[in-house]
Amino acid sequence: MTKNSISWMQNHVRRQLKISQNKNLDSSTVKLATKDLKAKFGKAQVLKGINITFPENRVTAIMGPSGCGKTTLIRCLNRIHELTPNAKVEGEVILDGVNIYSPQVDPVAIRRRIGMVFQKANPFPTMSIFDNAVAGLKLAGVRNKETLDRVAERSLRMAFLWDEVKNDLKKSGLNLSGGQQQRLCIARALAVEPEVILMDEPCSALDPLATAKIEESIAALKKDFTVVIVTHNLQQAARVSDFTAFMYLGQLIEFGATKDIFEAPKNPLTEKYITGEFG
Amino acid sequence: MSRIIDRGLEDQSVLIVRMGELTYDTLALSIHGYLEGKSVQEQVRELSDILLSMADKVEDETFQLIARFQPVATDLRTIKSYMKIGNDFARYGRYALDISFINDQVSGLKQCEPWTRDYISEMSEKVLSMVKTSVNALKKQDILLAKAISQTEREVDKMYFDYLQKLITAENANSKCVISSALMTRYLERIADHAVYVCESIVYIVTGEKVALG
Numbered sequence: 001m002t003k004n005s006i007s008w009m010q011n012h013v014r015r016q017l018k019i020s021q022n023k024n025l026d027s028s029t030v031k032l033a034t035k036d037l038k039a040k041f042g043k044a045q046v047l048k049g050i051n052i053t054f055p056e057n058r059v060t061a062i063m064g065p066s067g068c069g070k071t072t073l074i075r076c077l078n079r080i081h082e083l084t085p086n087a088k089v090e091g092e093v094i095l096d097g098v099n100i101y102s103p104q105v106d107p108v109a110i111r112r113r114i115g116m117v118f119q120k121a122n123p124f125p126t127m128s129i130f131d132n133a134v135a136g137l138k139l140a141g142v143r144n145k146e147t148l149d150r151v152a153e154r155s156l157r158m159a160f161l162w163d164e165v166k167n168d169l170k171k172s173g174l175n176l177s178g179g180q181q182q183r184l185c186i187a188r189a190l191a192v193e194p195e196v197i198l199m200d201e202p203c204s205a206l207d208p209l210a211t212a213k214i215e216e217s218i219a220a221l222k223k224d225f226t227v228v229i230v231t232h233n234l235q236q237a238a239r240v241s242d243f244t245a246f247m248y249l250g251q252l253i254e255f256g257a258t259k260d261i262f263e264a265p266k267n268p269l270t271e272k273y274i275t276g277e278f279g
Numbered sequence: 280m281s282r283i284i285d286r287g288l289e290d291q292s293v294l295i296v297r298m299g300e301l302t303y304d305t306l307a308l309s310i311h312g313y314l315e316g317k318s319v320q321e322q323v324r325e326l327s328d329i330l331l332s333m334a335d336k337v338e339d340e341t342f343q344l345i346a347r348f349q350p351v352a353t354d355l356r357t358i359k360s361y362m363k364i365g366n367d368f369a370r371y372g373r374y375a376l377d378i379s380f381i382n383d384q385v386s387g388l389k390q391c392e393p394w395t396r397d398y399i400s401e402m403s404e405k406v407l408s409m410v411k412t413s414v415n416a417l418k419k420q421d422i423l424l425a426k427a428i429s430q431t432e433r434e435v436d437k438m439y440f441d442y443l444q445k446l447i448t449a450e451n452a453n454s455k456c457v458i459s460s461a462l463m464t465r466y467l468e469r470i471a472d473h474a475v476y477v478c479e480s481i482v483y484i485v486t487g488e489k490v491a492l493g
Binding site for chain 2: 271
């Protein structure tokens with residue numbers, strides 16, 4: 001961690017504290033941060049210099065209208081964005097004080113430390129529930145059956161899925177309901193023991209009951225992980241997150257404690273968005 | 280763009296302003312009854328009951344709006360504050376009833392010296408002006424008007440404590456007058472406090488800040 005990065009993050013946290021008047025952030029360590037992050041698809045500038053910090057062991061929700069750049073932002077956080085043709089990133093993403101875009105950093109190692117759950121549940125169709133859960137570990141070369149059994153059970157429990165599938169582990173992941181498949185994907189992300197979990201609208205295709213189970217697992221996950229969730233559902237952001245960021249046209253408009261953002265947002269654009277005047 | 284929630288918020292706004300106006304009328308009736316020695320208890324009881332049922336309606340509407348629309352930001356602050364203001368207005372009604380009660384049961388100001396009536400009359404005017412200010416600030420969502428209430432509240436507080444001091448040091452005071460006027464000044468002081476609470480709610484609705492104006 002360079003002195004420069006530490007000093008920048010400290011100053012940035014102070015600035016955010018001033019904006020949100022949030023006292024909880026005092027006791028939180030910053031796990032992940034971005035510094036003047038810009039992203040492009042071809043000539044289209046999608047992110048226009050984002051500075052944001054994600055406190056450790058907290059859930060941060062990112063909300064904003066379609067096309068505001070929230071999905072691009074989280075895809076930059078674990079270097080998935082650069083896999084897209086014509087995509088370009090500038091600025092820094094700082095994980096535990098280290099810029100993950102530094103040339104010496106291995107993007108594959110970063111994606112293990114920062115896992116991702118996508119909008120649409122995507123279990124591997126030819127694999128069983130068990131194999132789906134430990135797919136990441138197997139890819140990393142783990143073959144020990146005892147280890148795989150232990151990790152599969154632990155990650156399925158953390159995703160609140162174990163009790164529903166423990167007798168059907170050999171069945172295909174596609175036999176599960178949409179909500180169960182999404183929880184299986186969460187379990188798969190957890191199995192490689194990431195430090196940060198990024199979720200891109202994980203409940204957008206789910207019914208209220210399945211959504212409630214995912215939200216329950218998110219609330220439990222923050223004990224061990226730092227969670228960043230992109231959501232279109234304002235009530236979901238209000239329910240599950242400790243901090244909320246509002247983005248508009250590629251810029252971070254407001255960041256603060258979720259309670260403050262939903263009770264008394266400082267920026268009129270945030271107010272208009274969350275009260276349904278636009279979006 | 281008009282939103283579905285706007286209609287519910289507008290209905291609640293109309294209801295709470297109407298309640299404010301009725302509150303002022305109820306208090307004015309009760310206080311003037313006390314100062315003039317007229318029995319108005321039955322009329323005040325009727326109005327107080329109406330205010331209570333209006334407060335219930337505000338509360339019901341609030342829960343409906345929360346359940347159906349999950350309001351946030353200004354919408355949330357508004358309906359939360361309207362429920363609180365509804366309760367403040369219902370308390371006004373209750374104090375009006377209490378004042379009409381002391382007029383009938385403790386013989387009002389009949390046993391008091393003329394200066395006492397003048398003193399309480401002056402205090403009553405200040406308190407009624409505070410109630411009017413709170414209702415007007417609510418109607419206009421005017422935070423400058425709301426914040427201006429602090430000065431009068433301090434004057435009312437001072438008059439209350441000065442009056443208690445006068446009672447403590449008074450010799451040969453008539454006991455009925457002491458009880459009646461002590462209760463009356465106490466109720467006036469409490470009404471003034473509720474006018475301040477209403478004004479604090481208005482500032483919260485408009486700015487999101489929780490201020491203490493008292």
